[in-house]
Amino acid sequence: MYPTITAAAAALRRGDTTSVELVTASLLATTALNPTLGAFVSRFDETALAAARAADQERESGIDRGPLHGIPLAVKDIIRTDEAETRAQSDVLSSDWSNAAEAPAVTRLRAAGAIITGKTSTMEFALGFPEPEKAFPLPRNPWNPEHWTGGSSSGTAVAIAGGMVLGGIGTDTGGSIRWPAAACGVTGFKPTFGLVPNRGVLPLGFTFDHVGPLARTAVDAAHVLEAIAGHDPLDVTSIDHDLPNLATALPDSLAGLTIGVTSLSNHTSFALPELETVFEAAVAVLESAGARIVRVELPLYEEMRTVTMLGSIVEAYAFHRDDLIARWNDYGPTSRMGFVKGALVSGGDYLQMQRARRVAQRRVASLFSEVDAIVTPTIARAADRYGAFDFAATVDSMHTAYWDALGNPAMSVPMGFSKNALPLGMQIIAAPFAERRVVEVGNAFQQRTSFHELLPTLVSNLTEHVR
């Protein structure tokens, strides 16, 4: 398997490989590692190989659909695809919903020539925490399978870190793209709210949900985002906004940019002791790339964490209420105890969350008049070991949820490792619709570091023909 989408696309264009070879390698790696890592809940081997043959024929006849043409990708199993029923890691979800039309984000990937090799594991209804008693694959961290992966776009992150695909898509309501990306050592990109259609995607919090890419690099993620972004008139959350080119002619340096930095160390008592050192080393890389570094504070930080964590649950409760009444015991204990909190919040309090959101948006817009981007740790901890899972510490350590309340584009890139050799992520945020700025910063960082290129031992140990 080539290391990145960009490298594989170049090899395809040179004629050094074929889409059939790429997809075959992807399927072999999945066969080898999925039993251990639990990345995929369903596989589309036959349709993927047929699509790969078609992509190769198109290329031979001179048709080039762009950087995703013939590239194997994975889709989180709360996003509808034509090949298989969507389960959302749940025994409750109605097949009426699951078998409806494919999500536009997936259809757009196909139009860009991407090959969908399967659906990836998540947490029940994408709420974000494992339910081991359920009969679904439990995603395990490629860097240490005894550890969790972060959630809830877990399987997509695992499949990329495990060399099973070159990229994929997930969803992010409180951090569900960026958190597993950070925990598994890959790049995850939550775009601006409304940039990618949510239609055909199981709702968690409909004013907080974002569909976005995961990949090995910022540039690869940009290629996937370019394919799936765009207005959908049938989606009430979709925004009609032209996206500039994200992945070409990126600057070599960050000269002229001002980057606001905060470790957010005042906002959690559960941060790893080594986090500050790892994060400051990453900030030094940005400074060495030419950026001017200024220290900033994020306005209404705790308030916006409340808005995301509770507001999205209220919205989810509206979706799940009838099923919670009728099928309480068919839900996993973690997810039902999460969703039911929505019954305890008044309508007025929910509306107050939406008003507080607007105040914070104004204050953060003011902050972005002074800086071009902001960086923070993605999450203050590495992934917990299964069996020693600390729910409260994990939630308290997530620095992602703030940006779901505000809707800004935010990317997590690998920035180093914890003392127990698990990946840590740095989060890069820009103003709404300034996706290109996020890619510029992420790419400049990855041009000067190699964390995104490192492979877990069990992946590098695969035989060459599988890799």
Place this chain on the structure above:
Amino acid sequence: MTPDFRALVAQQLAVVGIPASEEEIVALAADYPGMLESIAALYRIDGVKYEEAAITFRPVVTLEEAQP
């Protein structure tokens, strides 16, 4: 008067008909005061009293959207 959070949670879930266990009700009640304090903090934000909500109503529905 100090609220009885266990009773409050039990009543709210009973009214809806959600069959949570006693253990689950106790766990939810333990989180309830903190949740209410987090919500109360949202009412103390400067300028929030006259702020608009970050959701909007759209009066127009297209024929395509009108399909069930």
